[in-house]
Amino acid sequence: MKKYLFAILCVFLSACGGTQTKNKKVSVQSLEAKQASGVVLIKNTYYYSIDFDSNLTVYFTGIDDEGNIQGVTFDENEVKPVTCYGTGFFVSKDGLIATNAHVASPTFSTKDVRAAIVGAFNNLSDKVQDAVNQQTERLGELRLLIDAGNSEYMSQYQELAQKRDGNQKLVNAINRINSAECDYSRHSDIGVAFNNTHVRNTDDFTDCVTVTTDEEHDLALIQLKTKETPKKLFVFDMSMSKTSKRSMRNGDDEENKRKKRASSLAGKTLYMIGFNLGPQLALTKEGLKAQITKGEVSQNTDEDKIMYTIPSLHGSSGSPVLDSQGKVVAVNFAGFDKTQNFNFGIKVNHLVELLQTIE
The missing domain is CATH 2.40.10.10 (Trypsin-like serine proteases)
Structure with missing residues (x-):
């Protein structure tokens, strides 16, 4: 009987231990030691x-x-x-x-792009056309002087006429460009x-x-270009894609499951690993160092985005945003210019779907 109870106790403890391992929370130290390499x-x-x-x-x-x-x-x-x-x-x-x-x-x-190009060309065309108009007016004045017997102005007239004709060709060319595909x-x-x-x-x-x-x-x-992730670098688990396909085959409502997972994030702790300000902050005497920042989910804005309080600067776009178990829940993509205290991330299911398009 004692052996039987002992066996049950061992199974129970094992099950509890498995649950603790599965839901074990990560620390900044463990993220830096392992996942930051990826x-x-x-x-x-x-x-x-x-x-x-x-x-x-x-x-x-x-x-x-x-x-x-x-x-x-x-x-x-x-x-x-x-x-x-x-x-x-x-x-x-x-x-x-x-x-x-x-x-x-x-x-x-x-x-x-076309609007910007045409706008720039139109500004240039206007400026050159103004020059053409001024040159034409001056040519008229010189013509009067020449007709009055002042032949010394002929060389000046010919030189200015050549410039005016060249500018007029430029205006015509710009106008042709504006109408071209x-x-x-x-x-x-x-x-x-x-x-x-x-x-x-x-x-x-x-x-x-x-x-x-x-x-x-x-x-x-x-x-x-080598198509090979260097050894010892961490690869973030995107196996949700396989689960999604299998669930679709089995007729499960995967979309509802994703929404349920997303709603469960509200108020939870999140971590982001990224390069705020690019190399400006990352370059150290010991080499390139990613920053690990922490915050909380402040709002599930919609089915695409979540908002969180993780500090973020330019350069951190594309950073993985992780939950307390170290799983990717979002991809950081935007913040507010006037504050770094509220930032947005694209929910991971969209990344999963993008991965599926190339499988």
Whole structure:
């Protein structure tokens, strides 16, 4: 009887121990020692070009908040690419890294690009047309002087007429460009640097390519060109995708389960591992160091986003947001410019769905 009771007690304790292990809460120390190795600093250097069917290519570096085009040039060799930094994290052993779409593929709508280009050209056209009008007026004055017998003005007249005709051709060319169809492209060079490594120059970044993006939810997957996650680097578990597919086959309502999991986060502790301000804060004498920050879920805003009190700065876009068991619950993507105390994350189910599109 005693042996029987002892066996039951052992089974009970084992079951309790298993539950404790399953629900064991992580600490900042354990996150830094293990999971932080799977987080990378992303560097994206890029510029844009727009090709018109008039055989003209214009290069530029962006569009400001007022819709003005930046860094315009007609010579690709004169382009000064923009560099931005973000955060990503490994989600597979074959080098797949999750991040934000605005980190991996910063884009504008073709409509906005065309409007900005046309606006810039129109401003230029107006300025050149003003010069043409002034030059035409001056040519009239010189013509009167020449007709009155002042032949010394002839060389000045001829030189100014040549400039005026050249400017008029430029105005005509700009007007043709404004009515031409165009094709807009982004030229991007993406690389990542690993946590706890020394980064001294661009050669210390490992080359990546963009695999796919979800612009609606600001998510992207990039991949090391080697297609192999370096050994000993942590890979965040995205096995929810397999569970989701299996549940769909079994007829389970997976969407309701996801909503239930999301609602259970309210008020819970969350952690974020990322590179606030990119290399500015991360570079130390000991190498590149990701920051681990802590907060709480302050609001389940909708089915796509959650809001939390984790401090966040530019550069942390794409960081994994983890629950108290160290599981990914969101991908950090935005905050308020006037405060770092409230930030948003895209719920993990959208990342799971994006991963499913490439399986």
